Amino acid sequence: MSPSTGTATAPDEDRDDFPHHLSRGVDAVAEAPFLVLVPLVSTLLGFGRLDDLLASTQVISFTLGLPSPVPDLWAFLNATPAVGVTGGAVGTVGAPEIATLLVGTLVRAVLGAGLLGVLAGIIADGEPPAFTTAVSRHFVPVLAYEVLVVLGVLLLALVTLASGGSAAVVLVGILLALPVLYAIYGTPFVAVARNCGFGDALSRSVSLAGSAPYALFTLGYAVLVLVCSPVVSGLAYAVGISGVLLAALVAAPIGTVLAATATSFFLTTTE
Structure with a gap:
């Protein structure tokens, strides 16, 4: 087992530090660099947004x-x-994107279950399962989470449509969605870390959401995305389709490390 990724080697006082989990995330991805292909495939699922991006x-x-x-x-x-809300972040979606979310839910669940399962194996004991094994083990709770997110997006879209696109309704919807998403985003990570079902994972995520370590980790994660987003988006907006492809290549390893960082955190908090 690599000393840089095993949970037993971390001093207790460092276990809740975001830099500690980020370091373990980087080490885990270094041990399985093929995992960067997963965010690339996921990016292709969202290419219905390409016209809006280029425009x-x-x-x-x-x-x-x-x-x-x-x-x-x-x-x-x-x-x-x-x-709308998608992919663990507050963003914007149109009607075509809603269709993409529905069509892509099964594939995203496969990708998420495989990615998190392999990362958890590397970080926990240095013995990752095969990607297909991880998918079969964790697919159901990850799928349930993805469905829950899609239903939230659809609900917000329907409310917005019913209000005639009222900016006030949209704002209220976002303000209501944020704390809910904050409380439940840990569900797929807990499901993988504890090898449990959706209900148990959801309950544990909501319970953790009231803790200081959860809040501090979320803050660290959000800030890291904030720091990386100008670089990635600058490439995507810069030079047409070639810029989008370059941005996708840059975002893939960053996204994989982010997933590994969150996996490390939930492995620690659910021990």
Whole structure:
């Protein structure tokens, strides 16, 4: 087992520090670099947003993100019309994106279950399962979480539509969605870390949400996304389709490390 990733080697006083989990995340991805392909595939699922991205007049985006099973290029961007919540971050989606979310839910669950399962194996004991084994083990709770997020997006879209696109309704919807997403985002990570079902994982995530370590980790994660988002988005907005492809390549290892960092945190907090 690599001393840099095993949980037993971390001093107790460092176990809640965001830099500690970030370091373990970097080490885990270094041991399985093929995992960066997962966010790349996930990015392709969101290419229904490409027209909006290319038509955008933005130069860069500053995004505060929450952990998600597969952080991809779209977690660092904010360039589409109607409001919604997706991929563990507050962003913007239109009607075509809602369809993409529905079609992509199963695939995202497969990708998320495989990615988190392999990362958890590396970080916990240095013996990761095969990607397919991780998928079969964790697919159901990760799928349930993805469905819950999609239902939230659809509910917000329907309320916005019913209000005639009222800016006030949209704002209230976002303000209501944020604390809910904050409380439940740990669900897929807990499910993988504890090898438990969706209900148990959801309950544990909500319980952890009231703790200081959870809040501090979330803050550290959000700040890291905020720091990375101008770089990634600057590439995506800069030079057309080639810029988007370059941004996707840059975002893939960053997103994989973010997923590994969150996995490390929840492995520690659920011990």
